[in-house]
Amino acid sequence: MNTTASPQPLVGIIMGSNSDWPTMQAAAKVLAEFGVSYEARVVSAHRTPDLMFEYAEAARGRGLKAIIAGAGGAAHLPGMVAAKTTLPVLGVPVQSKALSGQDSLLSIVQMPKGIPVATFAIGEAGAANAGLFAVALLANENVELAARLDAFRARQTRTVLDMELPPPA
Numbered sequence: 250m251n252t253t254a255s256p257q258p259l260v261g262i263i264m265g266s267n268s269d270w271p272t273m274q275a276a277a278k279v280l281a282e283f284g285v286s287y288e289a290r291v292v293s294a295h296r297t298p299d300l301m302f303e304y305a306e307a308a309r310g311r312g313l314k315a316i317i318a319g320a321g322g323a324a325h326l327p328g329m330v331a332a333k334t335t336l337p338v339l340g341v342p343v344q345s346k347a348l349s350g351q352d353s354l355l356s357i358v359q360m361p362k363g364i365p366v367a368t369f370a371i372g373e374a375g376a377a378n379a380g381l382f383a384v385a386l387l388a389n390e391n392v393e394l395a396a397r398l399d400a401f402r403a404r405q406t407r408t409v410l411d412m413e414l415p416p417p418a
């Protein structure tokens with residue numbers, strides 16, 4: 250699956266299975282909202298290990314600035330990708346059936362010292378935040394993107410300030 254045809258993607262979104270896409274598409278939506286070019290594809294650590302290494306090794310040379318990697322269960326994908334590239338790797342624990350994503354979370358967050366993976370919340374919130382984090386990384390070198398991020402935060406703040414509560418039932 251390669252869901253985008255952006256000629257020069259800045260962010261790679263990879264995931265262990267197409268069953269992760271309902272979660273990981275939250276990252277893609279954020280990047281699209283901010284006008285950040287991305288690619289999204291299935292790369293499995295244990296089912297396509299050679300592809301995983303090829304992808305990680307080629308990523309910087311292809312112009313990617315960050316990789317968002319999501320996986321569920323014994324989720325080695327973010328850590329193994331981080332082992333093969335010095336690009337920032339943003340790990341998203343996908344909610345698993347057996348352990349509700351606790352397994353994914355611990356597999357991703359407990360990287361031994363030396364190979365970092367920035368780990369996000371389990372599920373859709375984590376994927377969306379990984380997208381926002383990638384935007385923040387890119388905004389360091391892009392004032393327009395930084396302004397869009399400020400505007401997003403301001404809208405979000407306004408939404409909460411405008412919240413009204415109904416009378417108690």
Ligand code: RP5
Nearest residue numbers: 265266268269320321322343
């Ligand atoms: C992992 O196993 C994937 O990241 C996915 O979260 C999980 C289940 O994969 P499928 O059996 O749905 O392909 O590799």
